[in-house]
Amino acid sequence: MQKFALIGAGFIGSVHAHNLASHPDVDFKLVYDIDLQRATTLAAQHGATAAASLDQIFENNDLDAVFIASSTDSHAQNLRHAADAGLAALVEKPIDLDLETAKSTVAYVERAGIKAMVNFNRRFDRAHAELKELVHTGQIGDVALLQLTSRGPALPPVDYLKSSGGQFRDQAVHFYDLARWITGQDPVKIHAYGSALAAPEIAEFGDVDTSISSLLFPDGALAQIDCVRHTNYGYDERIEALGSEGMAESERQRSGHVTLLQGQQAQSHGLHGNWFDRVQPTYAASLGAFVQSLEDDREVPITLREGLKSQAIAQAAVRSAASGRSETIDYSL
């Protein structure tokens, strides 16, 4: 049984609270939020207690782990506190939007020796995980080409985008991570184009809503990643992996199973109307994998260092979009 505190009681925090409360090996103790009322409400829903301050979490002798789901700019600080307190930590990505800060945080945490995992939840998508397994068991031979599609249904609030770090660091980074995970390789070069098409106003703060990234792996394998913020046709996420022996895909997923045939047309359920309907199950699975690594005293499935690597790719994508060059990815930590 692992005793958990949760930091952050916003939308995604409430998802994690539900999963913490439902996990049979988790004792969900505390919730902290900068808005105490929000923490109190969420804690009450799940039989936990609201913490009035972070000290109640980090100076607590009766906790095993902390789930950091607070605002991005507090991730690094909370990780350092967890390291000081000897608490295992599961942290939402990114570790910090500033890569240098992220690196020094990881170094700090590693010295402390706590178990710490970055929450790249999409690795726990059941179909993506099956695809990865097909690749890793040699079903498609040597990987030659990946195609990753990441398209959200509608533009998030501009306020969110402003503090998100931009499309490459916020959205594409999940797929850089998936590309590394599926191939088992770190790409060496990246090229990216990006445009602000659905929301030209976000170009003012340097963001884009439509982008394509090309990756080159050490053995010559290639990857394409297309990221769109606003599809107007639902949430479209899928992966193809083509290898020397065949191709595996994690397919587009429809939101239902009814078709109406009339005249010359067939009208079917389209895709999920929002991202959460599609990715919801990944959060419980991700938490479950983290808890299992604590129970078994094994390495966490996604180390902070892996988080840094995917962030380094995103950083190179940002550079490429500006320079018009294929950029070498710098993994020095």
Place this chain on the structure above:
Amino acid sequence: MQKFALIGAGFIGSVHAHNLASHPDVDFKLVYDIDLQRATTLAAQHGATAAASLDQIFENNDLDAVFIASSTDSHAQNLRHAADAGLAALVEKPIDLDLETAKSTVAYVERAGIKAMVNFNRRFDRAHAELKELVHTGQIGDVALLQLTSRGPALPPVDYLKSSGGQFRDQAVHFYDLARWITGQDPVKIHAYGSALAAPEIAEFGDVDTSISSLLFPDGALAQIDCVRHTNYGYDERIEALGSEGMAESERQRSGHVTLLQGQQAQSHGLHGNWFDRVQPTYAASLGAFVQSLEDDREVPITLREGLKSQAIAQAAVRSAASGRSETIDYSL
């Protein structure tokens, strides 16, 4: 808030217990089972109390409703007790395998005036419900032909089959009910063929594992229902409704979203490996609809009388399989 007792702590009882405990408007109080230990264990998992006898349920002044999920031969008696106690009742089908007993039970319950619903859970399948809505809002015009497919992955235990009432009364009856519900009509005639192919030994007690039923509706519309106990390719349930203006279907549902393409073939996820993976969500939805009718003091969505009608169809199917005739369905109650 509705205070519930559950009768029956077997597999399906445990599903209901979970749903009762999770429903925000249900106060899950008591569990009874002929095996007290089983009731105690299940009650403990969901914060309820085990009842040592049925009297604790039916002579209890602090209950609103009872969920009857005990063995089939006790349904009628439990319904009568609920009627005497003035408790609303949600009962698994059938009311009783003997149609005359079922009829007299319904008459008794109706006289008592309690709310009572028979749990034809498949009406709460999301895709089937969308199909029914398309039909009832005129999207396909006048219904001309229904095709209902009900195929289970593997033969249930022979002991289960022996007490099930046979394929027409146990399996096909759900689809007779769906056919009535989708068309909004009561069929007038039925013809059925049945064979014991996967398990010839069940013919000894008069059962079949593969059957086809043909229904004729008052306006000339037709329905075909195929029922198979043992597909060897998973759980296959789907419905087509063809009308004067087009066709709607609740499609076959695959168990996953990964495809492997190699050489000249595409290998994909097949169907769900067992019925429960497919129908699980219907149980919570069915309970939810029953609770809502209690909260709103409205008629339950599926009256016992509707249960009798579908059972009357099954009874005529059994007669037809024996007589080789198209049998008129007798709805007199």
Place this chain on the structure above:
Amino acid sequence: MQKFALIGAGFIGSVHAHNLASHPDVDFKLVYDIDLQRATTLAAQHGATAAASLDQIFENNDLDAVFIASSTDSHAQNLRHAADAGLAALVEKPIDLDLETAKSTVAYVERAGIKAMVNFNRRFDRAHAELKELVHTGQIGDVALLQLTSRGPALPPVDYLKSSGGQFRDQAVHFYDLARWITGQDPVKIHAYGSALAAPEIAEFGDVDTSISSLLFPDGALAQIDCVRHTNYGYDERIEALGSEGMAESERQRSGHVTLLQGQQAQSHGLHGNWFDRVQPTYAASLGAFVQSLEDDREVPITLREGLKSQAIAQAAVRSAASGRSETIDYSL
């Protein structure tokens, strides 16, 4: 090289003329039609000669085979002429709408010893043929259940229907034949319901436009066949064969490969707008198989006797629709 004459220059005759002219082993010599002008025009398009009378065909010493695609009521007479003339014959179904006439014709033709084939062209549908091969090579184990769907997009002209012999003999008969061919068995019993829903007026001459047939095979296997004249959503033809080891299907075929995703919906190509778009390739394949049997001096792939058997099933279907009984099929010839 086989020298052919074609009898009948209507729509389907023109399809056959094209296939005869395109076949590398066919020397397409003559075309006859009761309308000489029509024969002349069709012959000219394909480098053949119009025959002013049937005598030019049946008293011709320079022909090997005749393709009988004239009106149904002339099939038997033309078959007898071919038998007298020693010409191989490929005849559109039925041999004759009157089963007794058909039987005596077959007996006459068999005595003459010519090669004669009835044109159940759907056996040459590529997908149906693959399904049959899967079944015959044991891929699904022992057949337990067939589901055959035959749905036309729109009601044929009432004049056509009047002389067609009715839905069971005209449309369903193709699928009775497919059921025999796929299972490799002759069904022993049939039950049928039929209604005139799209065109109530055809009930006046005893026809139906929506029907369901249930077949029972000697080993207990079952088949369902649904026939619809007017879908309003295109041409829908497909087959499922379920056996002890799995299920094979010849799937519904869409008319194109474009999908438009918008909002919550996916709008795709529906089915073929008319039957001919779907079945066209079967005619050339059927002719090809007949020609091959002539070239190799082997038995034709579908004997007239097989045509009689499927017609006997249709006859029993008609009886069942009238009697309300499961009818035993009489194959005595």
Place this chain on the structure above:
Amino acid sequence: MQKFALIGAGFIGSVHAHNLASHPDVDFKLVYDIDLQRATTLAAQHGATAAASLDQIFENNDLDAVFIASSTDSHAQNLRHAADAGLAALVEKPIDLDLETAKSTVAYVERAGIKAMVNFNRRFDRAHAELKELVHTGQIGDVALLQLTSRGPALPPVDYLKSSGGQFRDQAVHFYDLARWITGQDPVKIHAYGSALAAPEIAEFGDVDTSISSLLFPDGALAQIDCVRHTNYGYDERIEALGSEGMAESERQRSGHVTLLQGQQAQSHGLHGNWFDRVQPTYAASLGAFVQSLEDDREVPITLREGLKSQAIAQAAVRSAASGRSETIDYSL
């Protein structure tokens, strides 16, 4: 009626010969090939005459048009001859592998004023054409992102590759053309990565077998093109066009319509085993469009100048693969 000569009697020449012979408005007169025997055989199959020399074509007063399907290095010379002779010309791409030679040839041909079309046959794929129509009629709003997939089943002979101009100029160029055609815009920048994975030996002559191209359009729209020579799972060609209002796709096409369901898997027809099964219909359609423009005396559907533009994109792709930069596309002619 247009009188045609065909230059080139190889595999693709034989396809064109069949289409020329079948077209109702074409009088197929002459076939030339450097191998006279090959020309003679092909001509005989289609009622045409073999030309012993090119002079018989270009000094012939009884011709309207020439179809140039000879080896790539002779395209430019044959185009100039056609211009001199005043013959309309349909030429396989490319005009010449050397872009400067191609430009001067186009200038020469334009001065002569003949109708000349480059055979980008994939524009005549029915599904691609429907997609383009959906885009041009505003069904998806403003184009934001194109995804084009071009994957061949197996590596062509290395001898073919050596003289092909490389994957960008030989294979990708078709999809650069489709991207221009669908968007109605000329891209301004391109970035490309390429690897020789299936056949490392082709790197010796500077070719690749796996490549990804990224295009940037003037309005910020983006396109991704993936090209693979060797899939080992069949011929996979498809297009997605995502716009401000939704998404349209020309889908992956399977080679058949049979599925076998067993245990937990569904095994279906994969893709076409070779490119020709998929693209065959485009050749007749392309020829038909060219003939129609001659009959109507209208501009040909794809001018040589359009061919130059797509070739200019390919040229920039080659530069980018070498430079590691996003390259500006130079359309100056």
